[in-house]
Amino acid sequence: MAANPQFAPPRMLMFTLSELNPELRRDPHALLDAQRAQAIAERDPTIPAVLITAYETGRDMLSDPKLSRNFEHAPPENFIINGIRRVNAAVEAEFGKHETMLVLEDGEHARVRGIVAKAFLARAAQARPLIERVVDAALARLEGRAGFDIVSEYACRIPIHVLGPILGCAEGDLDQLRAWTEAGQSAFDPTRTEEAFANAIAGRRGILGYFRDLIAARRAAPGDDLVSDLIAAQGEGAxxxxxxxxxxxxxxxxxxxxxxxxxxxxxxxxxxxxxxxxARIEADPALIAPAVDEALRYEPPITQTARFPTSGGEIAGCPYHKGDALTVNLMAANRDPAAWENPHTFDITRRPNPHLAFGAGSHMCVGAPLARLEGQAAVLGLLKRYPKLRRAEEGAPPWRATPGVRGLATFEVAVD
Ligand code: HEM
Structure with missing residues (x-):
């Protein structure tokens, strides 16, 4: 059948420019640069969402106090958001309302974030020796191996083993907590199977049940961890x-x-x-700090973050409606030529480097200082231990097909 030249199917903007599209995973900036050149803010005709690709517009939108981060403002037609809503609804009767700082608004957000961030950041500031121990242990497990997968056998073993002791989780519980956490990612993926979705709900139940028990245990007998800090703060009137x-x-x-x-x-x-x-880092290890930030700019692990307006308006000439997911593509913003010199050059001495990998405004990532410390120690520790470290395979690295995430499925290396 001949194609009808009059017929132009609606452009599925959020899908085409998400990690579900293999073309985007392979070469994101070919598509994102073209999108930015066409419109720095554009409404998706198929989902109530606006995609923003420019740095300044994105940063200012994320920092606008009139916009909410609570996805409950999104209409039911937003089938991407609905996955998260369904998980929250499935556990609400048993575990109460989803009152994380990610979705709380205005004064409620400031109150909860203020208390949790104060306690968390105090622990994060003391975490350097813990992180060094965790990195050493992750390296020790690889001793004697000629090669390994950086993602599953190294990178994934570090953050959970840092967070565990900070929060108060026992070492023996971390593999289970990790599995529950990873199962939750499918909530963001509209192409998931029902089985994956059931696992996401089971994972959420598992984690909330675990922390509910841990809170009760620490209330009875405080320990040296964040759970105990928050209970103590509450007891002192926070x-x-x-x-x-x-x-x-x-x-x-x-x-x-x-x-x-x-x-x-x-x-x-x-x-x-x-x-x-x-080579520059090997010659001057202090360069690991700007190198990690440049990695965050160049390949941000979270590629999208959104705000939800409570009334209609306009952004960069693009009209939006109440509840639209105003979504910044952080990969695109971090490589916007209007904001960055040579945006596609990986330059570890780039200064300043005000990338948006951790978002912006009052909801900006609370864990950024800890993530930076972990990233620096993990990468430097690996380079120091394996001076001959090299990639063991050819071709484009395999990126995971998880919407909103820029992370490798595997990355095989050889060490000699
Ligand atoms: C490289 C690692 C990380 C990246 C790329 C990252 C990225 C982000 C992004 C993009 C946001 C949304 C910000 C916005 O919408 O403006 C966010 C929020 C958040 N992040 Fe991170 N994050 C990382 C590590 C961490 C860590 C280690 C923790 C804590 C253990 C953490 C806890 C949070 C929390 C609680 C929020 C919500 C803050 C709020 O809404 O007030 N993150 N993060």
């Missing part, structure tokens, strides 16, 4: 409910695991494919 403590412990665990593992994997991959940058 205005935070039991339910808010529970759900925010869940948020810290889930937000801090794969994101940071992907940062480590991406940064190793970038340094092995940019030998001159690696």
């Amino acid at each position: 205005p935070i409910s039991d339910n808010e403590i529970l759900h925010n412990l869940f948020a810290l665990l889930v937000a801090g695991h794969l994101t940071t593992a992907d940062l480590i994997g991406n940064c190793v991959m970038l340094l092995l494919t940019h030998p001159e940058a690696r």
